[in-house]
Structure formats: C-alpha cells, structure tokens
Amino acid sequence: MNKSKEHLQNFEVDKLTNSIENIVTGDSFPTDVTFLTNKDLKTITKKNGWSFNWKAELTQNERDVYKLTIVNNPTIIQGLVSLTIKPDYVFLNLLESAPFNIGQNKVYAGVPGNLVAFACKLSFGRGGDGFVSFQAKTKLIDHYVKTLGAMHAGGHLMVIDTLAAQKLIDKYFKS
Amino acid sequence: MGLIREPEDINLNIQSKPLTPEEEERLSQFIKQRKQEIEKKKHFAQQKLYGSRAAQR
Numbered sequence: 001m002n003k004s005k006e007h008l009q010n011f012e013v014d015k016l017t018n019s020i021e022n023i024v025t026g027d028s029f030p031t032d033v034t035f036l037t038n039k040d041l042k043t044i045t046k047k048n049g050w051s052f053n054w055k056a057e058l059t060q061n062e063r064d065v066y067k068l069t070i071v072n073n074p075t076i077i078q079g080l081v082s083l084t085i086k087p088d089y090v091f092l093n094l095l096e097s098a099p100f101n102i103g104q105n106k107v108y109a110g111v112p113g114n115l116v117a118f119a120c121k122l123s124f125g126r127g128g129d130g131f132v133s134f135q136a137k138t139k140l141i142d143h144y145v146k147t148l149g150a151m152h153a154g155g156h157l158m159v160i161d162t163l164a165a166q167k168l169i170d171k172y173f174k175s
Numbered sequence: 176m177g178l179i180r181e182p183e184d185i186n187l188n189i190q191s192k193p194l195t196p197e198e199e200e201r202l203s204q205f206i207k208q209r210k211q212e213i214e215k216k217k218h219f220a221q222q223k224l225y226g227s228r229a230a231q232r
Contacts, residue, residue, distance in 0.1 A: 051188060088206055095189035102188075112187040131206050135191035143187075153205045157198060161209050 019172075020070070020078060020108040029070045029108070033118045036065040036080060044077065049099030057082045063093055068115055079111035083119055089159075090123040092116070092134035116148060117172035120165035130165030134158055 019028040036044075036058060044054045058065050068079040078101060082094040097111040116132065124130045135156040136144050144150040149164030160168070194202065 052190065088203065088210075091191065091194075092189050093191050095187075097188065112189075129210060131210075133202055133206075134189050136189070140187070151209070153202060155198065155201075157202055157205075159202070159205060159209065161206075162213050 020068075020110045020114055023106055023109055031078065031114065032069050032071055032074070033066050033115070034069070034074075036067045036077075040067060040077060044080070050096065052080075052094050052096050054080060054082075054094075054096075057094060066115070066118065068111060068118075078108060079115055081115040081119065083122070085122070085126050086128070089128045089131035089133050090119050090126070092119055092132060095134070113147065113168070114172055116160070117168040120160060120168050121173060123165065124169075130160070130162040130169075132160040132165060 019030050021028050036054065038058065041055050041058065044050050046053075054065065057063060063082050063084050065080065065082045067077045068081075069075075069077055077098055079097045080095070081092060084091045084093060095112060095115055097106070100107050101109075101111050119132045120130050122128075123132050133153070136150075136158045138156070141152055141156075141158065144158050145152065148160055149167055150158040150160045151164075153159045
C-alpha cells in the first residue's frame, strides 16, 4: 500500500452504511465499504469465478481497491471496485460483483449501484464535487443513463455529475 | 431506501481501459463545462429565491 492509501485507512469509509437486498427474501442488509487487502486475495481468483485480475489491481499505487461486505460478515465479499482519485473527478477502473451476485441466480441485488454511490461519496470528499467517470460497453450506455443518471460524454465515456451523484448517495446512504 | 436493480440478463461489471491523453482532455473539458452549468443553475435558483423573498416583504 502506498502512503496515500495508508492515510486513507483512517478515512471513515467503514462508517458509511448502505444496503443490498436479498433476491429471495427481499430483506435488506447494511453494508460496509473498506479497502481490499492482500489477505482477501486468496479467495478473489478466476478459479472462484471472478473475472478480473484483482491482485494486479492491488499492486498499482495510483489505484484504490475497495470491497463491499455485509455488516458483521466481513469475510464474504459482495463486490469490488478499483478507482483512481483525479483532481476533478473519480475514475472507475474496474467494478465487479461477486460471482454469486451475477445473473438470474444472483443472491443480492444492488451491488454495482452501491459501489458507484460509494465512488460518488468519495468524490465529494476528495474535491471532485461528486463527479465520477467510467467507460461503458455500448449496449449498457442507455442503462447507465437511466439507472445512474449518468451522462454520455462521447465514445464509451460516461460521467456522473454532482446532481446525479447526490441522488445516488441519497438513495444508498443513510444520513 | 431504493436499490438500483441491474437487468438480470446483463452483467454490469465495469472494465475501463486506460484513458488516452485525448480522452483525458475531453473528459476534463466535459466536467469543467458541466460544473459551470451546475453553478449557473445554483446561482439562478438562489436569485429566484431571493427575488421571491423580497417580493414577500
């Protein structure tokens, strides 16, 4: 971990509480967003169904990698996000739901939106005014516009602005 | 509390490629412009609010 990451360990991200919803029961579970650690990587493997190389992601100093877990169940990772803090926005490098949260048999709903809302919150806290950017597959651009309130900035670039970011935070984070 | 439900048949993973210098520039310009638009909106809304308060007095 680099120095800025060590500094961030004291940042109160673990006190931010939001929730994901069990598909079968409809119950909501409060969640934590905290830094991914090397210890976590043992289970985050392609063999276990994860698509991206999170070990490589964790070695890149300019990137911060966070995990989403259910409160009081910190060992089961529900989703991961890698982001870079830019001077005027936060850039999402990677975002992935846990293998058991993908497709028709997923266990929990709301993981991706939850992690995007977290990125918005981080952007407000780091001088980005809530702005978050990422690249979307062509077929998902409309979906992100409708569900996240994102704006299409040309090509594959998507931008979540201050207003949309605030809506996402209001939706996911208790005050 | 609302949840954003992802379509069941779509995998919503995000995998951004590193931005080219041109994309970085375009993005910064886009964000700068959008921030200015939002500031204008805020300013206009504040003026409207002050105007209505003044009219009430």
